[in-house]
Amino acid sequence: MGSTLLSFDEASAIVRMHAEALLRDAAPRTERVSLHQAQGRILAQPLVADRDQPSFPRSTRDGFAVRAAEASLNQPLRIAGSTRAGDPPSGPLPPNSAWEIMTGAAVPEGADAVVMIEHVEVANGTVRLLAPRTIASGDNYVPTGAEAHAGDTILAPGVALTAASIALAAFSGYPELDVYTRPRVAILCTGDEIVPVDQSPAPGQIRNSNGPMLAALVAQAGGDPWLLPTVADTEEALNAAIAQALEADLVLATGGVSAGKYDLVEPALERAGFRFHFTGVRIQPGKPTVFATLQSKNGTKCFWGLPGNPISSAATFLLFAAPVLSALAGRTDIGPRFATARLGKRAKHDPALTRFMPAHCTFGAANQWPTVERLFWQGSGDLATFARSNCFLVLPEEQDVIEAGTEVRILLF
Amino acid sequence: MGSTLLSFDEASAIVRMHAEALLRDAAPRTERVSLHQAQGRILAQPLVADRDQPSFPRSTRDGFAVRAAEASLNQPLRIAGSTRAGDPPSGPLPPNSAWEIMTGAAVPEGADAVVMIEHVEVANGTVRLLAPRTIASGDNYVPTGAEAHAGDTILAPGVALTAASIALAAFSGYPELDVYTRPRVAILCTGDEIVPVDQSPAPGQIRNSNGPMLAALVAQAGGDPWLLPTVADTEEALNAAIAQALEADLVLATGGVSAGKYDLVEPALERAGFRFHFTGVRIQPGKPTVFATLQSKNGTKCFWGLPGNPISSAATFLLFAAPVLSALAGRTDIGPRFATARLGKRAKHDPALTRFMPAHCTFGAANQWPTVERLFWQGSGDLATFARSNCFLVLPEEQDVIEAGTEVRILLF
Numbered sequence: 001m002g003s004t005l006l007s008f009d010e011a012s013a014i015v016r017m018h019a020e021a022l023l024r025d026a027a028p029r030t031e032r033v034s035l036h037q038a039q040g041r042i043l044a045q046p047l048v049a050d051r052d053q054p055s056f057p058r059s060t061r062d063g064f065a066v067r068a069a070e071a072s073l074n075q076p077l078r079i080a081g082s083t084r085a086g087d088p089p090s091g092p093l094p095p096n097s098a099w100e101i102m103t104g105a106a107v108p109e110g111a112d113a114v115v116m117i118e119h120v121e122v123a124n125g126t127v128r129l130l131a132p133r134t135i136a137s138g139d140n141y142v143p144t145g146a147e148a149h150a151g152d153t154i155l156a157p158g159v160a161l162t163a164a165s166i167a168l169a170a171f172s173g174y175p176e177l178d179v180y181t182r183p184r185v186a187i188l189c190t191g192d193e194i195v196p197v198d199q200s201p202a203p204g205q206i207r208n209s210n211g212p213m214l215a216a217l218v219a220q221a222g223g224d225p226w227l228l229p230t231v232a233d234t235e236e237a238l239n240a241a242i243a244q245a246l247e248a249d250l251v252l253a254t255g256g257v258s259a260g261k262y263d264l265v266e267p268a269l270e271r272a273g274f275r276f277h278f279t280g281v282r283i284q285p286g287k288p289t290v291f292a293t294l295q296s297k298n299g300t301k302c303f304w305g306l307p308g309n310p311i312s313s314a315a316t317f318l319l320f321a322a323p324v325l326s327a328l329a330g331r332t333d334i335g336p337r338f339a340t341a342r343l344g345k346r347a348k349h350d351p352a353l354t355r356f357m358p359a360h361c362t363f364g365a366a367n368q369w370p371t372v373e374r375l376f377w378q379g380s381g382d383l384a385t386f387a388r389s390n391c392f393l394v395l396p397e398e399q400d401v402i403e404a405g406t407e408v409r410i411l412l413f
Numbered sequence: 414m415g416s417t418l419l420s421f422d423e424a425s426a427i428v429r430m431h432a433e434a435l436l437r438d439a440a441p442r443t444e445r446v447s448l449h450q451a452q453g454r455i456l457a458q459p460l461v462a463d464r465d466q467p468s469f470p471r472s473t474r475d476g477f478a479v480r481a482a483e484a485s486l487n488q489p490l491r492i493a494g495s496t497r498a499g500d501p502p503s504g505p506l507p508p509n510s511a512w513e514i515m516t517g518a519a520v521p522e523g524a525d526a527v528v529m530i531e532h533v534e535v536a537n538g539t540v541r542l543l544a545p546r547t548i549a550s551g552d553n554y555v556p557t558g559a560e561a562h563a564g565d566t567i568l569a570p571g572v573a574l575t576a577a578s579i580a581l582a583a584f585s586g587y588p589e590l591d592v593y594t595r596p597r598v599a600i601l602c603t604g605d606e607i608v609p610v611d612q613s614p615a616p617g618q619i620r621n622s623n624g625p626m627l628a629a630l631v632a633q634a635g636g637d638p639w640l641l642p643t644v645a646d647t648e649e650a651l652n653a654a655i656a657q658a659l660e661a662d663l664v665l666a667t668g669g670v671s672a673g674k675y676d677l678v679e680p681a682l683e684r685a686g687f688r689f690h691f692t693g694v695r696i697q698p699g700k701p702t703v704f705a706t707l708q709s710k711n712g713t714k715c716f717w718g719l720p721g722n723p724i725s726s727a728a729t730f731l732l733f734a735a736p737v738l739s740a741l742a743g744r745t746d747i748g749p750r751f752a753t754a755r756l757g758k759r760a761k762h763d764p765a766l767t768r769f770m771p772a773h774c775t776f777g778a779a780n781q782w783p784t785v786e787r788l789f790w791q792g793s794g795d796l797a798t799f800a801r802s803n804c805f806l807v808l809p810e811e812q813d814v815i816e817a818g819t820e821v822r823i824l825l826f
Contacts, residue, residue, distance in 0.1 A: 035610065039629045053797060056617060060722075060792050062676075084646070086606030088617045104606055104721060104794075106617045148797045155800050163633065163826060167626035167723050168800035170610045171619065193499030193517055197448065197583045203501045204469060204519045206584065213580035216452045220576065233497070263475075308517060309473075310580045337776035338783055339752035340820070358577075363750035369822070370751055379473050381517075384466060384561045387568050387581035407753065407820050409782070413575060 004280070007397060008319075008354035011281040011289075015320050018277065018293070019327035019334045022300065023158075028330045029181040035169055038161045041179035042222060042330045047155035047165075050173045052145035056089050056106040061140045064098040064120060064127050065111035071098070072134035076126035083108060098127045107141045114140035158332035160222070180330035182224040186245035187214045190231040190238065190255040190265065191308060209310050209383060210254045214317060217413070221322045222329040223250070238268040246272075246294070246301055249328050252321060255308030265305045266290060274303060281320075282397065284353045285312035285380035289320060302328070309380035315356045315392055318413055336411060338394070341370040343408045347393070351400040358386050359393035361410055372410050417693070420810060421732075421767035424694040424702075428733050431690065431706070432740035432747045435713065436571075441593040441743045448582055451574045454592035455635065455743045460568035460578075463586045465558035469502050469519040474553045477511040477533060477540050478524035484511070485547035489539035496521060511540045520554045527553035571745035573635070593743035598636040599658035600627045603644040603651065603668040603678065604721060622723050622796060623667045627730060630826070634735045635742040636663070651681040659685075659707070659714055662741050665734060668721030678718045679703060687716060694733075695810065697766045698725035698793035702733060715741070722793035728769045728805055731826055749824060751807070756821045757786040760806070764813040771795075771802035774823055785823055 006014070030044040059065065070077060082100035083090050091108025093099050098115070099108045107114060113135045121128045129135060148154050154172065155165055161177070169177055187210075194208045195201050208230060215225035226248055231241040233256065245251040256265040266279065274292035281289050290305030304321045306313040319336055326334040341361050349355050361372040374393050377385040394409040395402065402408060419427070443457040472478065483490060493510035496503050496518045504521025506512050511528075512521045520527060526548045534541045542548060561567050567585065568578055574590070582590055600623075607621045608614050621643060628638035639661055644654040646669065658664040669678040679692065687705035694702050703718030717734045719726040732749055739747040754774050762768050774785040787806050790798040807822040808815065815821060 035625050036628055039632065047800075049797075051614075054619075054794070055614070058794060060794065083617075085604055086618055086646075088615065104604065104619070142791045142794065146791045147795045152797075154797045162800075162803070163626045163629035163727060164723075164796070164802060165800040166629050167622040167727075168796040170625040171622035171723075171796050173610060173613070173620060175611045191498055191517065197586060198588045200586070201464075201468065204496075205499055206467075206517070207586060209580040209584035212448050212583040213576045215449055216576040216579050219452065233499075310577075310584075314576060314580075335776065339776070339825075340754060340783055341752070363748065363752070369820075370753055378555045378559045381467070381471065381473065381555065382560045383577070383581040383584050384462075384565075384567045387460075387575075387578040389577060390575070407782075412752075413577070 005282045006278050008281060008283050011278055011320065014277050015323050019323045022327040023332065026328055030178045031181050032176050032178050034176050035166055038166055038177050038179060041161050043155060043157050043159050043161055043177060044180045044330060045157055045178040046153045047169055047172060049148040049150055049152045049154050051150045053148040054142055054144060057144050058142045059101045059103060059105050059107050059114045059140065060142060061114050061116045062103050063101060063114050063116040065093060065101045065107045065114050066098045067111060068113040068135045068137040070096055071115055071129045074129050074131040076128045079125055079127055112137040158330055160331055182222060183249040183325060183328040184226055185218045185223040185325060186248035186251045187211055187225055187227045188231055188241050188245055188251065188253040190233065190253060192233045194230045210313050213310055213314060214252055217314060217317050221325050223325050233264060235264060238264050242268055242272055250325055251303045252306060254306045254313045269303060282353045284355045285309060286316040289316045291320065310383055311358060311380040311386050318411055338409045338411055340407050341372040341410050343402055343404055343406045344371045344373040346404045347374055347395060347402045348400060349395045351397055354397045355395040356392035356411060357395060358389035359391050360389055361391045372408060418695045419691050421694060421696050424691055424733065427690050428736050432736045435740040436745065439741055443591045444594050445589050445591050447589050448579055451579055451590050451592060454574050456568060456570050456572050456574055456590060457593045457743060458570055458591040459566040460582055460585060462561040462563055462565045462567050464563045466561040467555055467557060470557050471555045472514045472516060472518050472520050472527045472553065473555060474527050474529045475516050476514060476527050476529040478506060478514045478520045478527050479511045480524060481526040481548045481550040483509055484528055484542045487542055487544040489541045492538050492540055525550040571743055573744055595635060595637040596662040596738060596741040597639055598631045598738060599661035599664045600624055600638060600640045601644055601654050601658055601664065601666040603646065603666060605646045607643045623726050626723055626727060627665055630727060630730050634738050636738050646677060648677060651677050655681055655685055663738055664716045665719060667719045667726045682716060695766045697768045698722060699729040702729045704733065723796055724771060724793040724799050731824055751822045751824055753820050754783040754785040754823050756815055756817055756819045757784045759817045760787055760808060760815045761813060762808045764810055767810045768808040769805035769824060770808060771799050772804050772806035773802055774804045785821060
């Protein structure tokens with residue numbers, strides 16, 4: 001514990017180190033889900049090819065299977081047979097012949113290329129590759145086993161399942177998959193000023209926006225959110241809430257971490273025996289972010305003290321807590337995931353901090369570049385502006401002016 | 414119908430035009446969901462501020478509320494009171510006084526700035542802003558209504574609900590939200606070679622990977638996937654399947670759209686009275702993509718004939734079908750959503766086509782740039798390679814060589 005502020009890079013390196021240790025040591029539970037429920041889940045088993053892929057030499061075109069050397073003479077070849085997709089492999093291909101074939105069908109034995117139907121002349125039961133075009137051995141078909149061999153591991157555990165990996169699993173005969181169970185993430189919102197969403201705030205009070213927001217961010221990052229009742233600004237309430245929250249794998253608390261008289265989170269963590277990894281980062285928003293861990297008999301418990309203003313909470317969750325959550329979820333690619341875009345308008349800032357500014361990126365249709373514009377905001381509590389943003393624009397610590405048109409980094413959410 | 418190939422830009426413009434017309438004319442049904450089920454759904458009502466935001470002048474710092482002119486004299490000011498977050502607004506602030514205040518608390522009447530606790534000296538019931546620091550009126554607090562006024566529309570219908578907009582809805586007192594009902598999307602996989610995932614393919618056959626893949630892509634794009642049984646390569650089977658699929662709002666068919674003898678989709682659509690908007694695009698993969706619509710008494714039915722190879726199906730879905738699906742879902746930001754990254758290795762291609770190559774992007778931690786590498790593939794049926802990719806690298810039609818380190822566009826999935 002202490003008041004030293006780390007740079008964004010230093011804090012990120014600490015987060016990465018802890019996430020990698022959790023990936024090595026944590027053994028998340030697994031569950032089996034059907035393929036149509038698997039999207040976004042983390043694969044917990046190797047995916048193995050049950051047969052060669054392709055399992056037969058597969059034509060990639062509609063046309064004629066040929067011997068390339070014969071076809072390249074541009075002479076008529078007798079059409080000796082026909083194979084459509086789904087037919088068993090046929091052949092062999094007789095000399096000076098061609099074999100009609102459809103995309104996805106098995107190339108007959110003896111053929112070593114497929115000429116495209118668009119490149120031939122068909123007449124009197126023969127087919128001729130039109131001069132001056134020639135064809136090389138291997139063109140327009142995929143040999144048996146070229147994509148994978150039977151028994152190969154074609155996808156390793158630890159990846160988030162995308163539409164593409166679901167397609168591969170289906171192709172390889174997996175109607176169900178073992179995935180890691182989502183880690184449980186406790187969400188503790190602190191502050192005497194906070195009332196529930198269905199209540200009318202008295203003067204000086206506000207409704208709880210961080211709870212639903214963090215629940216959504218946790219779900220999106222692969223966790224199972226557990227929203228606890230709002231915690232009052234007293235030692236007793238905070239001690240009790242932290243004790244309950246430690247049933248989860250990861251705890252997110254918001255509020256109570258800045259320099260004020262009633263900021264009680266750090267003392268409560270000290271009493272509970274936590275070790276602090278950082279208590280502040282040179283970023284805006286999100287400077288008073290606290291990362292602490294506790295070694296318990298149930299493994300490592302990770303605690304994030306996020307600032308109470310909602311934009312600060314969201315940014316620090318994405319930058320620091322989400323990678324730790326990914327690791328607890330068994331995911332090897334832990335993020336955060338930055339993209340780039342072109343800066344729409346010149347940006348200036350005081351380069352003492354790395355800034356993550358609510359921004360809107362226009363993702364170009366056709367051949368335009370994605371362009372990002374910083375939104376004018378009233379500070380890190382300005383939810384109306386935050387809700388109109390779709391990313392954070394990164395203003396690096398070392399750079400005070402960024403010209404319009406420059407390639408900049410954005411953090412998507 | 415015809416064999417003219419459109420450029421990628423031309424096809425994208427046609428898609429956009431139709432999507433915008435659907436957005437104008439379609440009136441998707443709505444349903445009410447609780448806030449914790451709202452993420453990713455499309456907002457179907459305006460979000461209106463029920464009170465000023467903030468509803469009181471909110472301190473953004475822990476410190477002391479002051480009159481800026483008095484505090485900037487750097488003389489001791491008497492501490493006249495204290496307001497913590499959640500307390501009702503207090504004051505008025507007497508002359509030559511300061512008022513202790515916490516982040517998120519109401520600034521007392523008469524004060525026009527908040528000095529940070531880190532910038533003052535407190536002694537004998539007084540507080541002094543340390544010279545040479547001064548403070549300006551308006552510093553460190555947000556005036557009443559600065560973010561939004563009571564009655565303002567703070568979020569318009571048609572946006573996808575993010576964690577940020579969920580936070581705003583919670584803050585504004587919406588425990589539930591009206592969202593558009595997800596459009597039903599029929600998925601028709603055609604081809605005699607296709608067997609279900611739980612079956613062992615005979616020689617020449619393959620398991621159905623497009624069905625589960627497209628179901629995942631549809632769900633991700635905000636649709637409700639309806640996977641129909643695989644359709645045999647006969648006129649009768651296809652007629653019957655299309656008739657059934659037209660109960661959905663949008664139909665995706667895969668296979669049966671290239672130049673082969675058994676490609677039956679276009680004739681079946683002609684028989685059903687569809688109007689064709691394009692039947693081919695100068696892209697790879699995905700050239701033989703078909704877009705057709707039918708005006709029926711139940712509104713416009715959109716039909717996509719996607720190529721049968723899975724990578725072609727996925728790319729053409731993301732580029733062309735997903736924007737139409739977004740429009741049917743009531744979403745005003747219809748995509749596709751491109752990002753940019755740095756090219757890892759020099760890329761060359763034949764610039765007659767716009768290419769979308771399976772690629773892997775490393776999203777940099779800390780201050781690195783996202784870098785994308787094209788993956789070596791065996792063509793558009795190579796699922797093992799596709800499953801290791803996390804984006805498509807765009808190689809534009811007009812450019813044959815792209816040097817390493819260049820900013821390039823990527824399509825995320």
